[in-house]
Amino acid sequence: MTSSQTPTTAAELRGAGLRVTAARVALLETVRGGDHLGVEAIATRVRDRVGHISLQAVYEALHALTAAGLIRRIEPAGSPARFEGRIGDNHHHVVCRSCGAVADVDCATGGAPCLTASEDHGFAIDEAEVIYWGLCPECSTARSS
Ligand SMILES: [Zn+2]
Numbered sequence: 012m013t014s015s016q017t018p019t020t021a022a023e024l025r026g027a028g029l030r031v032t033a034a035r036v037a038l039l040e041t042v043r044g045g046d047h048l049g050v051e052a053i054a055t056r057v058r059d060r061v062g063h064i065s066l067q068a069v070y071e072a073l074h075a076l077t078a079a080g081l082i083r084r085i086e087p088a089g090s091p092a093r094f095e096g097r098i099g100d101n102h103h104h105v106v107c108r109s110c111g112a113v114a115d116v117d118c119a120t121g122g123a124p125c126l127t128a129s130e131d132h133g134f135a136i137d138e139a140e141v142i143y144w145g146l147c148p149e150c151s152t153a154r155s156s
Pocket residue numbers: 107108109110111112146147148149150151
């Protein structure tokens with residue numbers, strides 16, 4: 012990253028009804044450029060770009076961006092929240108039980124088929140949260156050797 016202000020990102024923030032700040036621009040770009048980063052990792056990268064920002068401010072900005080639908084928050088049980096820029100496709104995640112590594116898993120067939128619940132109980136369903144748990148290649152190699 013060479014510039015700290017990308018017009019398109021600022022325009023997206025504005026379009027989502029959010030006040031544009033250097034920190035929010037850096038935050039959105041950091042989440043999009045990262046791979047399911049946690050809050051601490053995001054804060055470190057944002058500080059590298061815009062200088063000091065409190066963890067509290069990072070939390071608040073992440074919350075605003077998530078609420079505006081610009082980023083997605085995933086929270087595997089027992090692990091801290093992660094954030095990603097891949098939104099709107101209801102993809103799933105596979106999480107390593109041992110080291111916490113996270114990877115994307117596309118929906119098994121077509122577009123968001125998991126939204127067709129076998130019983131919707133009259134709810135208007137717009138998201139299905141599926142988390143696959145297991146061991147990542149590195150951890151399974153470490154265990155079997
Ligand atoms: Zn692992």
